[in-house]
Amino acid sequence: MQFQDITLTLDRFWSDRGCVIAPPFDTEVGAGTFYPTTFLRALGGEPWRVAGLAPSRRPADGRYGDNPYRFQYFYQYQVLLKPSPADVQDVYLESLGALGIDVTQHDIRFVEDNWESPTLGAWGLGWEVWMDGMEITQFTYFQQVGGMDCKPVSVELTYGLERIAMYLQGVQHAFDLEVAPGVTMGDLRRDFEVQHSRYNFEMVNADLQRTLFDAFEQEVVRLLDERLIHPAYEFVLKASHAFNLLDARGVLSHSERQGYVQRVRRLAESCAAAYVAPQDTKEGDA
């Protein structure tokens, strides 16, 4: 199964189960959880089902393309179901079946994983799903998002696509994956990975990123005053990415790092609070 067939299959699978297939978002995120279609939509009482490819960036995880599994840019497949259905584990296992994995012929395990995102003020309980010792999915029941209790509770499924594809294609390095006939993942991403690894670890202009972080932070505050929640939230993501770059560059002391984490978290929480706040009837609203 070619890499793009995997995403197409998952799109079809989750579409058939009532999900909106949302296109990838266009601001850098550390994980699909940061997508507004996950973070914001997990808040409040409205039912919601969404799935789709979620390219993600974790600058510190770059290995210049040397490590077969770790990259600073990678693909997650992200599913959010609200409220969490009672049969979600079975449905998830069916989705593996749709990818051609016979779950009865592997060692599939749900291993405890307590997920927490300090920058999002979010936590949940669930599992890492292991297939033959390899973590292929994170499975999380959100308990709090943006500092607020989730009612109802959403369940988030995050597939590690490269790993699943490597297994399906029997290759040893994610860059050897065939994405489409005659095109490998390496063709698409090798230069990008090597150059960004070098940028993240060696070339990030720390002064610039610190300045940008401060500016993004102020922008969030200014925009929330105007109840421009979506634009404000995008600046939270930008601030978060600036922090991730500083972190990868290795210029943050422990306490400074904690300080940045808390600042991002405050921004994320204020967006969450604004998102669920009852809509004011402002002057000028028609």
Next chain:
Amino acid sequence: MPDLLFEIGTEELPSWYVDQGREALHERVTALLEDAGLPYAQVTSFATPRRLAVRVTGLPEATERTTVKRRGPSAKVAFEADGSPSKAAAGFARGLGVDPNALRVETTERGDYVVVELEVGGEPTAEVLPERLAEVVRSLPAPRKMRWGSGELAFVRPVSWLVALLDDTVLPVDVDGLKADRVTRGHRFMAPDPIALDHPGAYEDRLRDAFVLASPQERRDRLREALAGAAAPEGLTPVEDDELLAEVVNLVEWPVAILGRFDARYLALPDEVLSTVMIHHQRYVPLQAPTGELADRFVGISNTVVGDASAVRAGYEAVLDGRLYDARFFWDSDRSQTLAQHAWGLAGIAFQKGLGTVEDKVARVRAVAPLVGQSVGLDEKTMAALQSALPLFKADLATGMVDELPELEGVMGRSYALEEGLSPAAAQALEDAVLPKVSGGALPAGDAGAVVSVCDRLDTLLGFFALGKRPSGSADPFGLRRAANGLARVLTANAWDVSLRDLVAMVAEGYADADVVASEDVRLEVERFVWDRVASLLGDEGVGVTAVRAATAGAPPVVLAARRAHLLDAVSATPAFEALQALYKRAANLGSQAPSGVAPDPSRFTEEEEAALLRSLPAAADGVETVIASLQRLLPGWDVGQGVAFDWTKVDGLDAVLSVKEPLDRYLDDVLVMVDDPKVRENRLALLRAVSDTLSALGAIDEALATSA
């Protein structure tokens, strides 16, 4: 005699909760039965990652019948003039569902009251249980629960099904909309069809047929068998790790051993790195050769029997290879710098706001450790090892390997130090310095590292207490109790003869130039805190708190206090010693009015009892010394808190100590101490002071008296 089966089917529980949840369920159901008046023959509990269950045999058909008496209004207001029940009495009777005319009057201490006797119990077991069982599900204790879907029920993981069977009948247990049935589930993949149970007795057998070993013991036995079976053909044995086994057994319902291998070139990594990667990341069991060295083999425990295990094995091996690749990467890149260079990175790691960075902490420990080393009597070689280890203390915290695998702190310090050619003793000190890591964990193997460990822990306690961050109640966010426990264990195990007060003062010098002040109050507070931990550890060894209080008086070395505590705890129960303690108390009370060290003047004695008492003191003093010496021999140093064999009858010198009892008794009975003549009075007080000074090397022995009080 009906049997009950109650099963809570769940999505996969965390492995650490499987045993804990089973025990909690066992306990709650047992309590429920007792509370409801339902005697039983036996309670058996079961648990796997997908279920907690309990079976009760030999229940009665109905709850026990008993009579209870309820008191109503006073007789004065219970009846109308015509003798008929008043409104108040009628209301009381109605409330209990009895006929108002059946009320009778009973005379109590507080007057006459209307009473009614009620027959309770006799309710059918099948009616009593359902709501109570539902409540067990709602209130089963767990450290961290979650909600799911749109419901309000909280449990460790979502509850998927309930089985509640009383013999062949389903009990109508309803937990927030989830209704119990007779249907359980087998193995998630090997037996996916629902299983309808006819009777509680069939539980384990039906599940075993469905590839689920519900009994924890049976699963554990099967796991051990499978492990040994996979390792034996290779001529290898599984590394013994109870914690790992306890975790793995609760990660599976049906353990299957899969033997795997890894690239032998990774054997160049230290064994601790290999086993940490295998155990911590993958829960694989490392295998060792008869020589004790790790082999390039492991056993992974799978949950599923598959037709062809080669894919599972290949998966296990590929993941491990990726992990070892990373470890190898850190091993190589860390060694491209010396530990001394890594130590520069400690300036970037915060220790605690107000107490500086880890580099600051290391500097404080460096400043005080040599002095402490000398005070505990380290020999020249050990001092040299200490001196070369100190500049590298905690340097491994700044390495990539420890950043990735924090549990390797210390181990990597040692490994990298050896690679750079540091002496084995100094390298060992770097590993020892961070021990013990957990309660009950291994203690430092060498003295140099033990000195650093002591200084590090005292530095932490002093710093946090100076900041006012003491543990309160059960909250101990900075692990200060753990630090003090570790300190007490190291000091007792090494039997260092330095008083705790002096140690605290020496380490406090590290804060001489710091922003926070390790004032005398702070130092005393730290001392008291450590004594509390010593008391708690000794308590774990069965030593009473009053014996500890007596033994710790006078700021002794920790090991001396611990020895004296064991002695006082044992002898305080003997009549002879108890009598001595009572006399000592009087002597010490009076004697405290005289200054220490002023010898009584025999020329001022007027009574024979005075001279007799003074004559008895040298023998008693010898006795005390003999006791202390034989304590040192019987308790040369041990890991306090873990228990220690101590036979007080083997302590020499106790008779000599007790020989002071008779002359002291006569002195206190026959000689008036508080006479008018100030010179005689002071001399008599000085004599008592001499008695208490002589005995005080055993501790404030009268404090131990309270044990028998």
